[in-house]
Amino acid sequence: MPVVTDQVPRPPSESDTRTVPLDAVAATSSRLGLSVKETPASVEILTQEALRERGSRVLREAIEQSTGFTASAIPNVTSTVSVRGFINNSVNVLYDGIGLPHNSTAARYTDLGNLERIEFLRGPASVLYGDGSVGATINLVSRYPTWVPKADAEYAFSSFNSHRVHAGVGGPILDNAAAIRFDASVNNFGSSVKLTRSQLEQYNGSILIPLGQDLALTLSAEKQIDDIKNAYWGTPFVNGQLAGFLRNVNYNNLTDARMGSDSDWLRANLVWTPTKEWEIRNIAYRYSAYRHWHNVENFAYNAGSNPPTVTRRWFGDLDHDHDVLGDRIQARHIGDIAGFANRFVVGAETSTVSWKSARNGFPGSQVVDAFNPPAVPFSAGTSILRTPARDVSLDSWAIFAEDQLSLTQQLKVLVGGRFDYFEGNWHYIDQGGIRRQQTYREPSYRAALLYDITPLTTVYASYTTASEGGDSLYFLGPQQTQLGLTDARQTEVGLKQDIFGRGEFTFAAYHIVKKNLFVPDPANPTERIPVGQQSSKGVEGTLGYRLNEQWKFDANAALVHARLDDFTEGNPPLSRAGNIPQFVPKYVVNIGVRYSPFVSWEFGAWLRHVDSVFIDNANTQKLPAYTTVDVSAVYKYSRNVEFTARIRNLTDALYATWSAPTQAYIAEPRTFEISARAKF
Template sequence: MSLPPIIVQSKRPPRAKKPATTQQATTRAAPATTRAAPATTRAAPATSVDGDQTPRPPSENDTRTVPLNAAAATSSRLGLSVRETPASVEILTQEALRERGSRVLREAIEQSTGFTAGAIPNITSTVSVRGFINNSVNVLYDGVALPHNSTAARYTDLGNLERIEFLRGPASVLYGDGSVGAIINLVPRYPTWVPKADAEYAFSSFNSHRVHAGVGGPVLDNKAAVRFDATVNNFGSSVKHTRSQLEQYNGSILIPFGQDLTLTLSAEKQIDDIKNAYWGTPFVNGQLAGFLRNINYNNLTDARLGSDSDWLRANLVWNPTKEWEIRNIAYRYSAYRHWHNVENFAYNAGSNPPTVTRKWFGDLDHDHGVLGDRIQARHIGDIAGFANRFVIGAEASTVSWKSARNGFPGSQVVDAFNPPAVPFSAGTSILRTLARDVSLDSWAIFVEDQLSLTKQLKVLGGGRFDHFEGDWLYLDQGGIRRQQTYREPSYRGALLYDITPLTTIYGSYSSASEGGDSLYFLTPQQTDLGLTKARQTEVGLKQDIFGRGEFTLAAYHIIKKNLFVPDPANPNNRIHVGQQSSKGLEATLAYRINEQWKFDANAAFVRARLDDYTEGNPPVSYAGNVPQFVPKYVVNLGLRYSPFESWEFGAWLRHVDSVFINNANTQKLPAYTTVDVSAVYKHNKNVEFAARIRNLTDALYATWSGPTQAYIAEPRTFEISARARF
């Protein structure tokens, strides 16, 4: 679990006076402006009142994307800083998200190094990084992974989050099955002993409204601290009839028990409700059809898509000595997700008048529950005079996943420009029935260690063993039942060397495993197959630019074996013999030129290949082809200028190379470039107003596609907002 700011102070403050940690005091005293003078931009590791030098998460006003001295909780449980972590890490605080104009998860992902994300409702299955997609990218909530699932993360608003942490590369040694490409960790806001409140309202194109309010601080005469946040985002689209509402409510309470024990109880509820969801625009002659971009072919009178999920967590932290920390988190997740749409569209060439065939009238749901617990012990001390950090722990979870579905039957031929608004029953009378009942029970043990061989040289190692048992009941296939037990070890080893106090280099080797698909969606035949295996080698550099900025560089090579490919003897079945690999370079740069100018940039280059892969009947080899939805390079450039204390102007440019939409490499989505601009007026240190234009040039581009349709992004839009902090 990522370390929330409240952990830095285990003692309840005296009633007469509420001392804050260094981090809390810095946060309280920080000016509202995000501009920072060079002398103050390089933050030292936060320390608690008793002198603890453990790195802490960045303060909420820190807008650095790679704060080298802040804790990188997602990439290690040892309490290491970003500098000490032998991996590619980025952290976006709430203030950094605001500065970049990110409102929902997809927007934050796209502005991070090397990521692309499709603008469709189910976010995790449409993320690409380091040459991999689908369940190779996993989204955590507060450091907790939902086992083996790629559909849990939804179209999430960011208002209630404290920060997002990104870890690129395999992470099975930390989180088990999955995540060969990356981990994205959403960290909510937590209580502090300093009273805080904030509120924000934004109005944007298509009559869209977004409201956030949050409040927190000590209660019960300083015997506890609380935090409550609520965000409601109701937004329209350039696509006709589409309307979405996202709601998220968070509450938590921190209760100290004596000097060394704290309990944090947290609850979250997230609701998304999308009417006439946009499922894409059909290609015309293989090209993006700008003249159809505003037409919604899912304009059913009863179309709906949504989810309702709940998180409950209890986080207990005990510090029996200065060297030891014992942490236990118990959690429960429950979600119901449903779809009732028509989702596939194909333009009928040569028809007069022009027509589109819409099909896949899908009626399905997911009933998903997870119950789990993780306990770990961390020791910070020395071995034979060498500084050493050590973590050992175990976790267990049980998962229930049920899905009712109708098999996506039905089709209609409709006017390309005026599709009729009809009920779902006009396409099919078949509705969902319970089709699959899956349970997954798992346990794991893990260990990490970092040993300082010298003041400059550190060696880090980690290992994990996962044991999970799957039980699949296929009610839509005559009640077939399959059972399988997986036993998967994973490990990593790394060296770090501080060339100077400002320059660190590292090298690492790690292993990972994941299902050929999410384990919930395996066919009966696929349950007999083993997991895919991955190995990564990475070397990198982390550089503090004399307190004015940060620069990181990473080079990696990933090989993923045992991919699921069609069986030449029976193409309806799969065998795990395929191989895919990627090599790449990634760089991030943040530089504060002076008090007026700030520059941010990140770039990623990847050479991804299908080394051994066949499809079709008869089978066709695609060895040497580029995997689908993997751009060769992605570049983000940001510039902020503050000519006066009260005004700040910003621009963000993004360029994404073209991608193939199939493994045969016969069709592409074109490259695209977008520009966003913003202006912020700070009335005082607590109140500010902002205006923003996204996609300033009104570029026509698609972020993802199916074989016959593309998900065209929004045209030029505007937003105005007001925010107050107390």
């Protein structure tokens, strides 16, 4: 069995329900093996048990319950996220610490049953993961083999004839010569929107093979499939308002509407611990995915029509063929320098990406009855089908380093740096075969101080730089490929407090400035120039408190002041300077309470409030604020078997989590769920 250095904190166990486990390691926020308390950043962890306790089933639900986040399940980007004043391309989703460069569409519907935990790092993380993480980084950590036999199974039935099944098993095999873990999740769920039906399948398998007393190899494979029939693309606004009376109508009710994704992960993680001080780690990986759309996606209510009608347009037929091959190697040392405790890590990584897309340009439109749109084939809207449109390749390498030096027992300084080099090649097949090439060289760094005021209280201050594309690099137009990346700077101060072993409290205040945003060129509005600027500043707090064996409280809140400092759009260009960016709420609040009057019973409630958001940079249209309440009751039949009843959106609130200019993605109404779980 491989040696694990005692000096390095362990990740939280799956049964740990603390949101901010100060004594546990958070691998997402540093490669130094630091605990959450030792990390000069805003970190949050949701273990498998915490996810179950809160009732999170898919990635979006887990994101929404974390500090300052909002999320929406738009079909083509199923984890659309806003945090710290930034959205989409500014939030990076990792899989076991590995990012998929430059492409937010790779973040799919993800059932959470196969995960050990989710780690959230708010603020820029380019020093760790390269470009594309100015707002936050979300790391999905799979369940891996252990030397203790474990098995669990769960079944849930919920509204709209929805079913969810998960089963997992793991432990030693072949007389302890190796350990394995296998998890399977199948989630088939309906919707209040007519005809919409989704099936998610996810299969994870891994094997841990000790190759000696200090060397271990873990091989893992993952397959993920999502298949959506008649995907819900939104409900048209009526007189600029959410149309509750159209909430259940599906305008993508094509007889051949389809949408799906099939992806595969292969990973090989080799860990060598030659001494107590040194750890050498290499991870090689391959990701392959095929995603496809065949839908009508845009809807506008026709004011004054009698009977009421809706124009549906954008009959889109397209696909993505996406492949990534990469490797990362790092060496970590834990020891001292001239008698001062010190940790450092140095490493390098490389990846090559191929991304191809065929599309039809989204032609066609139809005027249909607002309440009963006809079920017709795709060909009724357009006869144009997808043809090869774009072929993109991105080759990159990076070097990185981090160091934490303890100047005294209370005072620590942390510095880190990274240099990214990548070369992009674009072939615009549908634009006359235009080819473009660009080379990017992007340094980033962070510096921080931590001070333990007492053994229970730590304060910190940090400064971080980051970069990202003005959009996903795969979607840039020919002229945009010649522009530089967007630069960002963050200053953050914070506090982490252990409440005498009964709870944890964290607080952070930050200021982020993002420069070189792409805006229209005043001399040629169809082209872009990188001169815009956006900023945000805010405060965040997270609290977990266990009053006694019966009562437990969780709460988090975020207040953000975000602005477009220098931004123009339109033709001719109009200034939006001083306006609030799209889909950025001023504040988000979550409050959770759990009460266990008896050993076998537990009752819970989760309240969430999200402020209103503008849906355009002109700040003329808004989605209203909303409040939701979820409640649950758990009966623990035995130590290993329990049953749960849950009601989501108890008050049946009408609200939307995202929108396009003419339509909104209205969330589900009140729903129920009953489930049974067994673990061995």
